Amino acid sequence: xxxxxxxxxxxxxxxxxxxxxxxxxxxxxxxxxxxxxxxxxxxxxxxxxxxxxxxxxxxxxxxxxxxxxxxxxxxxxxxxxxxxxxxxxxxxxxxxxxxxxxxxxxxxxxxxxxxxxxxxxxxxxxxxxxxxxxxxxxxxxxxxxxxxxxxxxxxxxxxxxxxxxxxxxxxxxxxxxxxxxxx
Amino acid sequence: xxxxxxxxxxxxxxxxxxxxxxxxxxxxxxxxxxxxxxxxxxxxxxxxxxxxxxxxxxxxxxxxxxxxxxxxxxxxxxxxxxxxxxxxxxxxxxxxxxxxxxxxxxxxxxxxxxxxxxxxxxxxxxxxxxxxxxxxxxxxxxxxxxxxxxxxxxxxxxxxxxxxxxxxxxxxxxxxxxxxxxxxxxxxxxxxxxxxxxxxxxxxxxxxxxxxxxxxxxxxxxxxxxxxxxxxxxxxxxxxxxxxxxxxxxxxxxxxxxxxxxxxxxxxxxxxxxxxxxxxxxxxxxxxxxxxxxxxxxxxxxxxxxxxxxxxxxxxxxxxxxxxxxxxxxxxxxxxxxxxxxxxxxxxxxxxxxxxxxxxxxxxxxxxxxxxxxxxxxxxxxxxxxxxxxxxxxxxxxxxxxxxxxxxxxxxxxxxxxxxxxxxxxxxxxxxxxxxxxxxxxxxxxxxxxxxxxxxxxxxxxxxxxxxxxxxxxxxxxxxxxxxxxxxxxxxxxxxxxxxxxxxxxxxxxxxxxxxxxxxxxxxxx
Numbered sequence: 001x002x003x004x005x006x007x008x009x010x011x012x013x014x015x016x017x018x019x020x021x022x023x024x025x026x027x028x029x030x031x032x033x034x035x036x037x038x039x040x041x042x043x044x045x046x047x048x049x050x051x052x053x054x055x056x057x058x059x060x061x062x063x064x065x066x067x068x069x070x071x072x073x074x075x076x077x078x079x080x081x082x083x084x085x086x087x088x089x090x091x092x093x094x095x096x097x098x099x100x101x102x103x104x105x106x107x108x109x110x111x112x113x114x115x116x117x118x119x120x121x122x123x124x125x126x127x128x129x130x131x132x133x134x135x136x137x138x139x140x141x142x143x144x145x146x147x148x149x150x151x152x153x154x155x156x157x158x159x160x161x162x163x164x165x166x167x168x169x170x171x172x173x174x175x176x177x178x179x180x181x182x183x
Numbered sequence: 184x185x186x187x188x189x190x191x192x193x194x195x196x197x198x199x200x201x202x203x204x205x206x207x208x209x210x211x212x213x214x215x216x217x218x219x220x221x222x223x224x225x226x227x228x229x230x231x232x233x234x235x236x237x238x239x240x241x242x243x244x245x246x247x248x249x250x251x252x253x254x255x256x257x258x259x260x261x262x263x264x265x266x267x268x269x270x271x272x273x274x275x276x277x278x279x280x281x282x283x284x285x286x287x288x289x290x291x292x293x294x295x296x297x298x299x300x301x302x303x304x305x306x307x308x309x310x311x312x313x314x315x316x317x318x319x320x321x322x323x324x325x326x327x328x329x330x331x332x333x334x335x336x337x338x339x340x341x342x343x344x345x346x347x348x349x350x351x352x353x354x355x356x357x358x359x360x361x362x363x364x365x366x367x368x369x370x371x372x373x374x375x376x377x378x379x380x381x382x383x384x385x386x387x388x389x390x391x392x393x394x395x396x397x398x399x400x401x402x403x404x405x406x407x408x409x410x411x412x413x414x415x416x417x418x419x420x421x422x423x424x425x426x427x428x429x430x431x432x433x434x435x436x437x438x439x440x441x442x443x444x445x446x447x448x449x450x451x452x453x454x455x456x457x458x459x460x461x462x463x464x465x466x467x468x469x470x471x472x473x474x475x476x477x478x479x480x481x482x483x484x485x486x487x488x489x490x491x492x493x494x495x496x497x498x499x500x501x502x503x504x505x506x507x508x509x510x511x512x513x514x515x516x517x518x519x520x521x522x523x524x525x526x527x528x529x530x531x532x533x534x535x536x537x538x539x540x541x542x543x544x545x546x547x548x549x550x551x552x553x554x555x556x557x558x559x560x561x562x563x564x565x566x567x568x569x570x571x572x573x574x575x576x577x578x579x580x581x582x583x584x585x586x587x588x589x590x591x592x593x594x595x596x597x598x599x600x601x602x603x604x605x606x607x608x609x610x611x612x613x614x615x616x617x618x619x620x621x622x623x624x625x626x627x628x629x630x631x632x633x634x635x636x637x638x639x640x641x642x643x644x645x646x647x648x649x650x651x652x653x654x655x656x657x658x659x660x661x662x663x664x665x666x667x668x669x670x671x672x673x674x675x676x677x678x679x680x681x682x683x684x685x686x687x688x689x690x691x692x693x694x695x696x697x698x699x700x701x702x703x704x705x706x707x708x709x
């Protein structure tokens with residue numbers, strides 16, 4: 001092949017290889033994109049965190065509507081804690097703040113740290129479910145044998161679609177003792 | 184005078200080197216094509232042996248031959264080996280052999296890289312297969328590597344990930360080479376719209392590979408750091424999301440499906456006109472259909488995950504987008520049929536495989552349309568119906584096209600005709616057995632038999648027995664293929680340059696076998 005041909009192939013190689021490198025970056029870019037997409041659409045059941053003072057001023061309680069909020073607790077595989085809601089469900093009015101709690105007990109013989117991850121069903125309601133205080137905002141340490149009442153305060157946005165009458169708030173609790181130890 | 188002799192000599196000392204090192208150091212597109220094809224054949228038998236284990240275990244209900252963990256690693260590695268080790272390298276091998284000859288180029292554009300991209304592969308698959316001998320065994324969480332299950336693999340996990348990295352690097356380099364070759368090395372007069380369809384489909388496939396393999400590399404790197412570096416891309420406890428892996432994976436995975444079939448379209452578009460003795464019907468519509476399929480492949484990925492909990496709008500979008508792919512695919516099928524229409528057809532082995540491809544790939548396409556219906560998919564999801572569907576498009580689709588290509592171009596490559604009688608026998612035994620193997624799996628799936636499980640309820644026994652018998656016959660009949668190939672390489676009736684009466688294209692103007700360096704002077708393209 002001629003020298004000019006080599007040069008041309010080299011240039012084409014560089015151009016196409018750049019596409020490959022860019023697509024590797026794009027793979028990683030999908031991670032924040034996914035989060036943004038889920039936040040906008042409320043997919044995934046991820047719930048909002050909101051400042052209580054701001055919320056009370058903004059929302060007008062709507063006593064004409066009653067929404068049933070159910071509480072569900074799950075343990076991730078291999079997570080030995082006893083974990084559950086203190087009440088199974090609450091009847092709430094949109095726009096009003098409610099408080100409840102989940103209880104957790106570490107039955108093992110060693111100190112552990114847990115992280116609870118919330119999810120709201122139906123998905124389309126998750127954007128309207130806001131927590132002002134939640135044990136899921138932080139990692140929860142429990143000493144061996146210790147138990148704890150973990151508070152939760154929430155408010156349902158009055159703009160919640162009319163057809164939603166029941167919300168399910170599910171927590172899955174994960175053992176993060178090792179990750180905490182590593183970091 | 185002396186100058187003339189010098190140039191003359193230069194043309195002559197370019198024959199293949201002698202001995203084993205010829206194959207290690209070769210930068211010749213024909214040698215590398217041969218290496219790819221032989222590698223693919225070996226992998227086809229390794230992956231096939233795993234399929235035989237699967238069918239033997241499923242021959243009757245209950246657990247008899249292997250333990251469930253090993254069974255799961257069989258399904259997982261069977262898929263990885265067949266996709267990344269057999270079908271993709273076979274297509275790359277065909278591309279290496281054929282593209283330079285079809286476009287009138289002396290060789291691939293980047294021959295040194297070509298050598299490198301092949302020789303990575305044996306290492307990649309040694310890494311993958313070595314995991315079977317490690318603590319915890321081979322990967323058993325399915326070829327899709329969904330976390331958190333895939334992260335529970337034993338010591339072999341990093342080997343699996345690096346194997347995928349290597350295979351990915353190999354196919355990205357191979358694709359870059361193909362793109363550069365097609366764009367820069369065409370003979371004068373070989374405009375884009377004069378290129379054979381095999382070249383066109385490979386150009387588009389190469390772009391798909393360049394766009395998606397890096398995304399897969401990223402996804403498996405995230406798995407690796409999740410397991411060993413404390414990141415939480417897919418771990419809910421750390422704020423990640425396992426469903427996100429499925430999105431990233433299938434963003435790669437769906438275009439990958441077309442990577443496995445577009446070159447097959449090119450092969451069939453070469454073979455059907457030859458044996459129908461008519462030019463291909465609707466050449467330009469074939470090109471545009473291929474490009475449309477490639478584009479659509481990027482916006483349909485979530486049809487693999489209808490059941491994860493998507494909003495209805497999402498289900499509808501992915502359902503309609505998926506069904507839209509049937510339009511350009513239908514254009515192709517009708518073009519092939521129209522090419523055959525009123526042609527002077529003969530049915531030599533390549534044509535048999537090509538016609539078999541058209542019929543059975545279409546069956547697989549129809550079951551794909553059924554799966555695209557989101558509400559129905561909730562029933563079909565993760566059942567044997569899915570297994571039946573993708574084996575129709577991949578075995579009687581992709582693999583059949585590779586067989587067709589092997590029979591079609593083998594006389595060109597070796598200079599010897601293959602044994603037509605054995606070839607036809609291979610086709611008929613394969614075609615009967617492959618349908619006995621996979622067609623009953625539709626029924627099993629609709630009746631609710633889940634995939635990737637070593638045991639099943641007794642009511643599924645009969646169809647499983649039939650399917651397994653089909654499987655054993657199909658597996659055994661491939662030994663015949665290996666025999667025919669070896670026999671043809673060793674000798675046989677000499678082939679002419681054109682080989683087939685109706686064959687057209689630059690590769691048929693070269694002698695059979697073609698010289699080690701072909702088209703050192705650009706041919707004239709009319």
